[in-house]
Amino acid sequence: MDVQTHRGNLIMNTTTMAYRNLLKTIHDPDRFMDVIIQPIMFMLMFGYLFGGAIAGNVKNYLPTIVPGILIQTMLSAASGSGSQIREDLDSGVFDRFKSLPMAHIAPLAGQLFADILRLVIATVTCLTTGYLMGWRPVAGFGWIVVSGLLAIFTGWAISWIFALLGLLAKNATTVQSFSLITMMSLSFLSNAFIPIKTLSKTMQVIAYMNPITYVITAIRQILATGSLTHEALLVLIFGFGIVMIFAPLTVWAYDRNN
Amino acid sequence: MSVINAIEVSHLTKKFGIKTVVDDVSFNVKQGEVFGLLGPNGAGKTTILRMMTTLLRSNSGNVKIFGHDTLKEGRLARSMFGLTGQYASIDEDISARENLMIFSRLNGLSRSNSKRRTNELLEEFSLVTSADKALKNFSGGMRRRLDLAVSLITRPALIFLDEPTTGLDPRTRTQMWDTIKKLVAQGSTVLLTTQYLDEADQLADRIAVIDHGKLIKIGTPTELKQQVGGTSLNFTVKEIDQVDTAVKLVKDEFDTSIHQNDQQINIKLKKIDQLTPLLVSLQRAKITISNLTVQEPSLDDVFMDLTVGKN
Numbered sequence: 146m147d148v149q150t151h152r153g154n155l156i157m158n159t160t161t162m163a164y165r166n167l168l169k170t171i172h173d174p175d176r177f178m179d180v181i182i183q184p185i186m187f188m189l190m191f192g193y194l195f196g197g198a199i200a201g202n203v204k205n206y207l208p209t210i211v212p213g214i215l216i217q218t219m220l221s222a223a224s225g226s227g228s229q230i231r232e233d234l235d236s237g238v239f240d241r242f243k244s245l246p247m248a249h250i251a252p253l254a255g256q257l258f259a260d261i262l263r264l265v266i267a268t269v270t271c272l273t274t275g276y277l278m279g280w281r282p283v284a285g286f287g288w289i290v291v292s293g294l295l296a297i298f299t300g301w302a303i304s305w306i307f308a309l310l311g312l313l314a315k316n317a318t319t320v321q322s323f324s325l326i327t328m329m330s331l332s333f334l335s336n337a338f339i340p341i342k343t344l345s346k347t348m349q350v351i352a353y354m355n356p357i358t359y360v361i362t363a364i365r366q367i368l369a370t371g372s373l374t375h376e377a378l379l380v381l382i383f384g385f386g387i388v389m390i391f392a393p394l395t396v397w398a399y400d401r402n403n
Numbered sequence: 404m405s406v407i408n409a410i411e412v413s414h415l416t417k418k419f420g421i422k423t424v425v426d427d428v429s430f431n432v433k434q435g436e437v438f439g440l441l442g443p444n445g446a447g448k449t450t451i452l453r454m455m456t457t458l459l460r461s462n463s464g465n466v467k468i469f470g471h472d473t474l475k476e477g478r479l480a481r482s483m484f485g486l487t488g489q490y491a492s493i494d495e496d497i498s499a500r501e502n503l504m505i506f507s508r509l510n511g512l513s514r515s516n517s518k519r520r521t522n523e524l525l526e527e528f529s530l531v532t533s534a535d536k537a538l539k540n541f542s543g544g545m546r547r548r549l550d551l552a553v554s555l556i557t558r559p560a561l562i563f564l565d566e567p568t569t570g571l572d573p574r575t576r577t578q579m580w581d582t583i584k585k586l587v588a589q590g591s592t593v594l595l596t597t598q599y600l601d602e603a604d605q606l607a608d609r610i611a612v613i614d615h616g617k618l619i620k621i622g623t624p625t626e627l628k629q630q631v632g633g634t635s636l637n638f639t640v641k642e643i644d645q646v647d648t649a650v651k652l653v654k655d656e657f658d659t660s661i662h663q664n665d666q667q668i669n670i671k672l673k674k675i676d677q678l679t680p681l682l683v684s685l686q687r688a689k690i691t692i693s694n695l696t697v698q699e700p701s702l703d704d705v706f707m708d709l710t711v712g713k714n
Contacts, residue, residue, distance in 0.1 A: 169496040172537065241492040242554070244456050246482035248508050269498075283593040 164254020167262065167307050179225065180267035188274040191338060199339060204279045211275035212292070212364040213337030216357055217397040218267045219300030220331060224324030227307030231317040247333045253312075257304050267292045284371035285348040292367045295377060305391035312398035323326035331357045342353045354369045356383070406707065408472045409434045409592040410455065415464035417450055417616075424450050426616040432594055432609075433457045434508070434560070437587055439607030441482040443710050447616040448596040449489060450640070452565050458488050467563065485554030489565040489596075492550060497590050499549050500525065500534040506553045523553040529580075544575030551582065562586065564595040567600060580605055600703050614710040628700045636670045636678065641691040649690050656684055 167276040170176050191210055196203035196334060230253065233239060240250045261305055272293060282289060314320045332338075334351050337357040341349055408434040417425040425447045440448045453459035455466050457473045466473045466482040486492070489589040489672060493502050503524055507517035513619055525531045528548040533541065541549070547567065552560060567583065568576040583606055587593055597603050604624050605612050612620045612627070620627060640646045643666060650663055651669060662669040672678060679699065685692060 158509060161505055164493065165497070165501075165505045169494070169499055172496055172498075236495065237488050237492040238494050240458055240488050240511070241486065241506070243458055244481055244484075244486045245506075245509050246478045246511070251509075 158247045158251035159254045162251050162257040165258030166256050177266055180222045181270050182269060184214055185270040185274050188215050196224035207275055207280040210278050212361050215271045215296050216361050217332035217337055218271050218298050218330050222263050222267045223300045224328055226257055226304040227246045227311035227324060228317045230256055230308050230311035231314055231320050231393040247280055253308055253395050257308060261301055262306060264297045282368040284368050288367055288371045292364045298384050301385040305388055309391055309395045309398055314396060322350060325402060329371055336361055340364045406434055409431060409469060410451060411467040413464055415454060415600055416462050418462050424616045428618045430565045430611050430621055434592050435590055437593045437606050439603040439610040441603045441610050442613035446613045448613055449565055452596055456563055457481055481704055483559060484563055485559040486563045487550050487554045493553055495538050498535045499530050500546055502553060503667040507556050510557050519555055528552045543570055561592045564597055574665055600706050612709050619709050627705045634672045634675050638668055638692040640693040641668045645690045652684060652688055657681060
């Protein structure tokens with residue numbers, strides 16, 4: 146008896162792989178702990194420690210710090226995808242994925258699509274913590290959702306960069322340490338926690354060169370004006386650009402391992 | 404019309420840096436055949452298998468699966484075989500049923516067909532009771548069975564098994580052998596790598612002996628054994644002062660190789676006919692012997708004879 150098969154297509158393969166990664170998370174919910182604990186911790190620590198010093202009080206500091214920590218959390222969640230891919234590649238199961246007649250990008254894309262759930266959870270945690278601390282953006286709930294979506298999209302686009310890194314790195318530990326350094330320097334050398342004006346001239350140049358600064362500015366503008374600003378569109382276009390460049394590169398790196 | 408070979412490997416070579424790990428290996432596997440790649444650890448068996456299954460690119464030479472070049476028609480070639488790797492190539496974090504479902508879907512089965520096939524395979528490989536348990540609690544044998552089940556989702560005509568019983572206890576190993584024999588009976592072509600000679604002897608129609616990346620010998624188990632040749636005869640001389648006499652006697656009267664270890668004597672007979680005259684001469688010389696055994700050559704002898712090994 147023959148088994149009925151048809152040539153799997155890209156979307157079906159990717160959906161199956163995303164489902165596989167979701168199953169893994171459902172069986173092991175600990176995988177979510179980092180994206181829940183980290184934003185709460187940073188929000189409380191930075192809010193209550195520096196709120197007074199930087200903005201006079203905690204409440205005045207929140208419009209600065211909520212978008213800042215939101216993007217910082219996106220960066221760290223995105224970097225998690227890279228080490229996850231590396232770990233997966235080192236397990237035997239990827240040999241089987243490679244030996245199957247399916248689209249080569251599917252295992253990678255599946256992982257990154259499933260990781261959107263991590264980004265969503267991180268975003269909700271972040272914004273809720275901010276709300277509980279007294280954050281009340283003027284733009285209203287609808288625009289909070291829009292800013293959250295923009296943050297998730299940015300995080301997802303960045304996760305393609307970390308996916309490439311995961312494929313090129315020797316092991317998961319290398320990816321993790323590199324991710325930590327990137328996450329720290331990109332988020333601290335930006336306007337995430339402080340007004341850029343307060344920095345020295347050299348530091349201002351660095352902060353303005355940092356792409357994260359523009360993402361955070363875009364989110365602050367959405368929340369302050371209740372409209373999609375020029376900056377927000379720029380971030381969207383830039384995000385698409387990253388995916389367009391890094392998706393083919395990751396597939397190249399994946400095939401290169403042969 | 405000639406039937407196409409299941410696998411055609413020609414002049415396959417793989418270098419890692421300056422080290423040549425697979426050196427100009429060529430062989431064909433006929434349809435319906437069980438073909439064994441036999442060799443010590445590090446001989447290059449797995450590297451050859453990885454090139455045949457498109458997981459690794461060769462430096463030169465090519466592989467054809469049912470006539471399709473693995474480089475030029477990779478996707479088509481991949482759709483024709485199932486692979487069970489040396490390390491369990493299943494997902495550790497999800498259940499057996501989920502593994503079968505996901506791999507069915509990835510193999511292009513529809514959702515309902517996937518469900519049906521999953522249930523069939525769980526049944527066939529006696530995994531029904533543990534289908535929804537975490538794989539972390541699976542025994543080595545259950546893991547291998549699931550691994551094999553996953554390889555058989557599409558009922559491929561060709562199955563690659565990389566050391567299918569390494570690390571299994573004797574009982575589960577015999578079960579695995581039975582499963583493989585059943586596959587063969589259904590008409591599948593099987594290529595397996597193994598370092599166990601009894602396994603190759605039990606399962607394979609033809610064996611290629613690999614050592615240091617080179618193909619050394621190819622043939623049926625019987626042919627290989629004949630090549631090493633000679634029945635070996637072992638006995639113990641009872642009285643220690645008779646040992647030298649016995650050795651001299653055998654050397655003088657029979658032109659064979661002889662090994663002596665204390666009172667133990669091992670003789671390679673050229674023909675089994677030599678046995679009776681030898682025993683008669685020993686008796687005439689009043690030499691008492693005990694623990695007499697006669698051994699046909701085993702694949703172990705072939706292995707020791709043909710391979711040098713890494714150490």
